[in-house]
Amino acid sequence: MFRERTRILVTGGAGFLGSFLCERLLAQGCHVICADNYFTGSRDNIAHLLDNPYFEVIRHDVTIPLYVEVDRIFNLACPASPIHYQFDPVQTTKTSVHGAINMLGLAKRTKARILQASTSEVYGDPAVHPQREEYWGNVNPIGPRACYDEGKRCAETLFFDYHRQHGVAIKVIRIFNTYGPRMHPRDGRVVSNFIIQALAGEPITLYGSGEQTRSFCYVDDLIDGMIASWIPARSMSAP
Numbered sequence: 001m002f003r004e005r006t007r008i009l010v011t012g013g014a015g016f017l018g019s020f021l022c023e024r025l026l027a028q029g030c031h032v033i034c035a036d037n038y039f040t041g042s043r044d045n046i047a048h049l050l051d052n053p054y055f056e057v058i059r060h061d062v063t064i065p066l067y068v069e070v071d072r073i074f075n076l077a078c079p080a081s082p083i084h085y086q087f088d089p090v091q092t093t094k095t096s097v098h099g100a101i102n103m104l105g106l107a108k109r110t111k112a113r114i115l116q117a118s119t120s121e122v123y124g125d126p127a128v129h130p131q132r133e134e135y136w137g138n139v140n141p142i143g144p145r146a147c148y149d150e151g152k153r154c155a156e157t158l159f160f161d162y163h164r165q166h167g168v169a170i171k172v173i174r175i176f177n178t179y180g181p182r183m184h185p186r187d188g189r190v191v192s193n194f195i196i197q198a199l200a201g202e203p204i205t206l207y208g209s210g211e212q213t214r215s216f217c218y219v220d221d222l223i224d225g226m227i228a229s230w231i232p233a234r235s236m237s238a239p
């Protein structure tokens with residue numbers, strides 16, 4: 001049986017990055033299913049997409065299995081900023097680990113290709129700058145950030161083991177600090193802090209010596225990279 005459009009599941013699709021990804025995939029002619037529990041995402045982020053007949057939204061927590069028929073999965077569900085992922089650290093680990101198991105199980109059953117939104121935080125407090133993929137990181141497994149860092153590391157492990165053990169077609173991307181419209185204004189991260197302080201006419205806070213470095217990426221560029229890394233233009237139509 002052939003489907004007219006590639007059917008793509010985006011978990012965390014109502015979040016900052018997920019909403020841009022849904023938008024771009026719809027513009028490229030895909031049928032998009034967005035699954036989100038709205039912990040940090042919102043319907044406002046995807047309100048402009050709701051009239052599109054090829055856009056479906058499911059309120060769903062990825063720690064619970066999901067049964068849908070799809071060709072591709074983008075697994076983005078996870079709170080991304082410390083204030084959000086430390087709010088309920090056990091749930092954060094479950095989201096990364098149980099979420100990965102559930103989405104990889106779905107990919108295995110449906111033979112869908114699956115992409116994991118991992119993070120530069122898998123390098124922890126890195127001893128090497130800049131970080132290359134061969135660097136394995138320097139992570140505190142018991143600190144307050146571990147629920148996110150170790151959760152994402154375990155998710156990467158699961159992705160590679162599902163690939164080696166079950167032949168699931170995977171892609172893991174490690175996203176660095178991304179900014180743009182729809183980011184949470186009060187997520188405590190550096191770009192949002194700078195913007196909020198600048199708009200309020202307040203002094204901009206620099207921590208430490210101010211000599212630390214970060215890699216910043218604009219959201220459009222990230223989505224370009226995400227799609228380019230995963231779906232060559234020629235395979236966007238029928239699976």
Ligand SMILES: NC(=O)c1ccc[n+]([C@@H]2O[C@H](COP(=O)([O-])OP(=O)(O)OC[C@H]3O[C@@H](n4cnc5c(N)ncnc54)[C@H](O)[C@@H]3O)[C@@H](O)[C@H]2O)c1
Nearest residue numbers: 012014015016017037038039040041061062077078175178
């Ligand atoms: N924005 C960045 O700079 C950045 C950097 C590195 C990695 N990432 C990763 O990219 C992904 C998206 O990040 P974002 O910045 O869009 O964050 P976000 O918080 O805006 O989006 C995450 C989305 O996942 C949803 N979600 C959280 N837990 C869920 C669960 N258990 N079940 C279903 N949905 C759930 C939230 O409601 C939200 O819509 C995350 O996995 C994050 O770790 C982002």
